[in-house]
Amino acid sequence: xxxxxxxxxxxxxxxxxxxxxxxxxxxxxxxxxxxxxxxxxxxxxxxxxxxxxxxxxxxxxxxxxxxxxxxxxxxxxxxxxxxxxxxxxxxxxxxxxxxxxxxxxxxxxxxxxxxxxxxxxxxxxxxxx
Amino acid sequence: xxxxxxxxxxxxxxxxxxxxxxxxxxxxxxxxxxxxxxxxxxxxxxxxxxxxxxxxxxxxxxxxxxxxxxxxxxxxxxxxxxxxxxxxxxxxxxxxxxxxxxxxxxxxxxxxxxxxxxxxxxxxxxxxxxxxxxxxxxxxxxxxxxxxxxxxxxxxxxxxxxxxxxxxxxxxxxxxxxxxxxxxxxxxxxxxxxxxxxxxxxxxxxxxxxxxxxxxxxxxxxxxxxxxxxxxxxxxxxxxxxxxxxxxxxxxxxxxxxxxxxxxxxxxxxxxxxxxxxxxxxxxxxxxxxxxxxxxxxxxxxxxxxxxxxxxxxxxxxxxxxxxxxxxxxxxxxxxxxxxxxxxxxxxxxxxxxxxxxxxxxxxxxxxxxxxxxxxxxxxxxxxxxxxxxxxxxxxxxxxxxxxxxxxxxxxxxxxxxxxxxxxxxxxxxxxxxxxxxxxxxxxxxxxxxxxxxxxxxxxxxxxxxxxxxxxxxxxxxxxxxxxxxxxxxxxxxxxxxxxxxxxxxxxxxxxxxxxxxxxxxxxxxxxxxxxxxxxxxxxxxxxxxxxxxxxxxxxxxxxxxxxxxxxxxxxxxxxxxxxxxxx
Amino acid sequence: xxxxxxxxxxxxxxxxxxxxxxxxxxxxxxxxxxxxxxxxxxxxxxxxxxxxxxxxxxxxxxxxxxxxxxxxxxxxxxxxxxxxxxxxxxxxxxxxxxxxxxxxxxxxxxxxxxxxxxxxxxxxxxxxxxxxxxxxxxxxxxxxxxxxxxxxxxxxxxxxxxxxxxxxxxxxxxxxxxxxxxxxxxxxxxxxxxxxxxxxxxxxxxxxxxxxxxxxxxxxxxxxxxxxxxxxxxxxxxxxxxxxxx
Numbered sequence: 033x034x035x036x037x038x039x040x041x042x043x044x045x046x047x048x049x050x051x052x053x054x055x056x057x058x059x060x061x062x063x064x065x066x067x068x069x070x071x072x073x074x075x076x077x078x079x080x081x082x083x084x085x086x087x088x089x090x091x092x093x094x095x096x097x098x099x100x101x102x103x104x105x106x107x108x109x110x111x112x113x114x115x116x117x118x119x120x121x122x123x124x125x126x127x128x129x130x131x132x133x134x135x136x137x138x139x140x141x142x143x144x145x146x147x148x149x150x151x152x153x154x155x156x157x158x159x160x161x
Numbered sequence: 162x163x164x165x166x167x168x169x170x171x172x173x174x175x176x177x178x179x180x181x182x183x184x185x186x187x188x189x190x191x192x193x194x195x196x197x198x199x200x201x202x203x204x205x206x207x208x209x210x211x212x213x214x215x216x217x218x219x220x221x222x223x224x225x226x227x228x229x230x231x232x233x234x235x236x237x238x239x240x241x242x243x244x245x246x247x248x249x250x251x252x253x254x255x256x257x258x259x260x261x262x263x264x265x266x267x268x269x270x271x272x273x274x275x276x277x278x279x280x281x282x283x284x285x286x287x288x289x290x291x292x293x294x295x296x297x298x299x300x301x302x303x304x305x306x307x308x309x310x311x312x313x314x315x316x317x318x319x320x321x322x323x324x325x326x327x328x329x330x331x332x333x334x335x336x337x338x339x340x341x342x343x344x345x346x347x348x349x350x351x352x353x354x355x356x357x358x359x360x361x362x363x364x365x366x367x368x369x370x371x372x373x374x375x376x377x378x379x380x381x382x383x384x385x386x387x388x389x390x391x392x393x394x395x396x397x398x399x400x401x402x403x404x405x406x407x408x409x410x411x412x413x414x415x416x417x418x419x420x421x422x423x424x425x426x427x428x429x430x431x432x433x434x435x436x437x438x439x440x441x442x443x444x445x446x447x448x449x450x451x452x453x454x455x456x457x458x459x460x461x462x463x464x465x466x467x468x469x470x471x472x473x474x475x476x477x478x479x480x481x482x483x484x485x486x487x488x489x490x491x492x493x494x495x496x497x498x499x500x501x502x503x504x505x506x507x508x509x510x511x512x513x514x515x516x517x518x519x520x521x522x523x524x525x526x527x528x529x530x531x532x533x534x535x536x537x538x539x540x541x542x543x544x545x546x547x548x549x550x551x552x553x554x555x556x557x558x559x560x561x562x563x564x565x566x567x568x569x570x571x572x573x574x575x576x577x578x579x580x581x582x583x584x585x586x587x588x589x590x591x592x593x594x595x596x597x598x599x600x601x602x603x604x605x606x607x608x609x610x611x612x613x614x615x616x617x618x619x620x621x622x623x624x625x626x627x628x629x630x631x632x633x634x635x636x637x638x639x640x641x642x643x644x645x646x647x648x649x650x651x652x653x654x655x656x657x658x659x660x661x662x663x664x665x666x667x668x669x670x671x672x673x674x675x676x677x678x679x680x681x682x683x684x685x686x687x688x689x690x691x692x693x694x695x696x697x698x699x700x701x702x703x704x705x706x707x708x709x710x711x712x713x714x715x716x717x718x719x720x721x722x723x724x725x726x727x728x729x730x731x732x733x734x735x736x737x738x739x740x741x742x743x744x745x
Numbered sequence: 746x747x748x749x750x751x752x753x754x755x756x757x758x759x760x761x762x763x764x765x766x767x768x769x770x771x772x773x774x775x776x777x778x779x780x781x782x783x784x785x786x787x788x789x790x791x792x793x794x795x796x797x798x799x800x801x802x803x804x805x806x807x808x809x810x811x812x813x814x815x816x817x818x819x820x821x822x823x824x825x826x827x828x829x830x831x832x833x834x835x836x837x838x839x840x841x842x843x844x845x846x847x848x849x850x851x852x853x854x855x856x857x858x859x860x861x862x863x864x865x866x867x868x869x870x871x872x873x874x875x876x877x878x879x880x881x882x883x884x885x886x887x888x889x890x891x892x893x894x895x896x897x898x899x900x901x902x903x904x905x906x907x908x909x910x911x912x913x914x915x916x917x918x919x920x921x922x923x924x925x926x927x928x929x930x931x932x933x934x935x936x937x938x939x940x941x942x943x944x945x946x947x948x949x950x951x952x953x954x955x956x957x958x959x960x961x962x963x964x965x966x967x968x969x970x971x972x973x974x975x976x977x978x979x980x981x982x983x984x985x986x987x988x989x990x991x
Contacts, residue, residue: 034339034340034658034659034760034761035338035339035659035760035844036659036760036761037760037842037843037844037850038758038760038765038766038842038843039842039843040766040839040842040843042840042908042909044909047905047908047909048905050816051816051955053953053954053955053958054905054953054955057905057953057954057955061951121952121954121967121971123968124954124957124965124967124968124971124972125968125971125972125974125975126972126975127968127972129883129886129887134886200799200801200809201809201851201855201896203807203808203895203896204799204801204802204807204808204809205807206801206802206807208802208806208807208895209802209804209806209807253873253874256873256876256877257873259877259878260865260867260871260873260877260878260930261864261865262864262865262925262928262930262931264885264888264889264892264928265877266882266885267880267881267882267885268882269881269882270879270881271879271880271881271884272877272879273877290889292806292893295806295895296892299892299894303863303864303921304864304865306858306859306862306863306864307864315855338844367800367801367802367803367807368800368801368803369801400778401803401804403803403804404804467778490806494804497805497823497825498804610794611789611790611791653794654794654795655794655795655797657759657761657762657795657845658761659759659760659761659844659845660797660844660845660846660848661797662789662796662797662798663794663795
């Protein structure tokens, strides 16, 4: 038998550097780490709140410190990226139909952004005094 | 040589081959089917068919109508008993494939939709958007995966039939991956390898349409019938030859010349309005439309383009919504390959070779004169298409005759006859192996495959085009004979074993040359004009002498010998083909 | 017709003589309206008869001619030279073993295609004589998009999960399973679940989305897989919370 199929090896660690779309994907995946980290921060904040005013104020001071600020800026950027990339693919996972026509993807995505804005507005309102 | 045993061996896994395989499996699940194809089944050229498949379904339609349209469309060269059976079984086969999942386009009430098609009095063409062949092929292939008795041999190139004592005992095929030849022993063999459009330079046909199965049967002693009838599809894209479906005209598209004039009205297909109107103008039969182009070209009324003269297929009046719904692929093809959006601009088109009406001589049961050898689909000629095929009859033909071939082969497989002479079988297999081996051993080649192929293409285009005459045909016969002689001077430039496409192209060229010779010799001998065979020196149809099928028999040296067989006439007496008129 | 000289770097491999694949460069005088496939045919016809590759329809419907063109999985019959620079790199589709030159071994895909039961599993055995199933245009629209797959394997070449996990059923096969799951004439979702909803099936997918980006017919296999994940999860919870329903 003269057949000898050749298998091209793919680097298990660095495959994602081969294409731009893969890099974008990896950043999206990485963003989950920051989302997770921020969730942890929120849990800690609840914990500190339950431990009384002093504990909570100490926690808030830490948040405003240089590390806290740096973390929040980075986490916020990743959260934005995470949110926009996932919003943009929602129509693929949830196609909606009205009769024979598909609800345009833009409408579904737009609805998500609108919902996000609405919730943000409510939160900001509650948070401000 | 390694043997592979089966009960039924099928060469070709397109629509007809797959339908036949399923038919064998359904008839008797214990019969082993070897489904042999030089490409993966999804690549078969059935996939490129667009428009639809005809079958009577409307209340205002009748089998009689389908019969009449087909026989008239074929210029009375169709065997009417076969056509009667065909129109009878058509609706059932189309419904069967619907049960298997074919995504036919639908009416609002959920029933299958039908569209008007060329040469048909009442609309009866079932369609799946404008990718009917694609959907039918994929439905058949995916359905075939249900049956464990169907064993596939993908990318095996079949070279020769093994015929002993008048019975077909198998076929030899090259496993393209390893380069090794295998002997497929079978009790019955079905050939479903498609047509031979690649014999011509401009064709809708894909690379694989090289008439290999036709040539195999031909060399084994089965005549090739009606080979002179080559269909030019009126609307192919210039340059690439890509097919723009007749369905575009069925939905209301028009053809205009350089003056924006719907020229078909000058050729007995008018009046132009009302439009759309069945069997009139752009919904006339394909042979008439392609011939009209030829005349317009001679009158200097066609439009120049970088890839030869064209006319315009105008779909603008359909509107974007209808085009997107019914002809999305047409739009995409036009945009990609000629940079034209049919919503806003007309598409440049010209006639291109599309279909081979002729082929392996088979009867109404898809059987050839060699025991145990069947053929179905474009490679076969029953004949239901006669001198000119109506659009959308071919896809249905794959199902009707694919199924008949399968059932016939299954029945044969239960009755082998006498024990075959093993040494004779092995001898033929060895000869086939040697034939290929000789190509490898040959040195000092004087001819190159692509150049010889181009010469063949040019010869066929000049001599056996839309219009022919005695002189050009005689010249072509001589030229083709010379090309066949020179073929012996081909040397392989690739002598490897693993997936050697130089070898495959060499073998395909051999098949094409044999088929091409059958075409031109048959054409020279038919001294009349009928359907798609038009002679400038013999413009009238001659029922007295030529209401017969041409049978070309292979000869190892010299031109094929030509015989004739009467056409089977039952109900429809040859008359005039009438299109156009004011009827709705 | 204008001509432009383009250099093609094509990855060659002959298992009988080569230890591993290597690039070979060809200079081709190209017509301006050519596609990549036309140039490759020119190489084979006029320069090097030993080049092997698959092609047939030249109209992007048979799926034969997929290859990596400047690193992107593409159908060579649909990739216009006017969109490319003067130097083009051509390789066989990624993530499949190379048989010879631009020809890959497709066995894995063919097996996976078969494993998802890509055929109608009917609710009842409706006799053909009773006519067609009724299916409204809306019901057809539900699954029509997923019928468009031409099995070209560009999605498999683009998918990093398929690159890293040879068990992964893959985008094309899963999209086809989804096509049948959504077809109103089919009730085979449960029968397919063994393979489709397995760890080597939809759950191997991490929604990179490259498959849908490279698909030449907008089948959107990524979408098909995510929808299947949702459907499968709903099925799971239904079975868990309402076991009496079976």
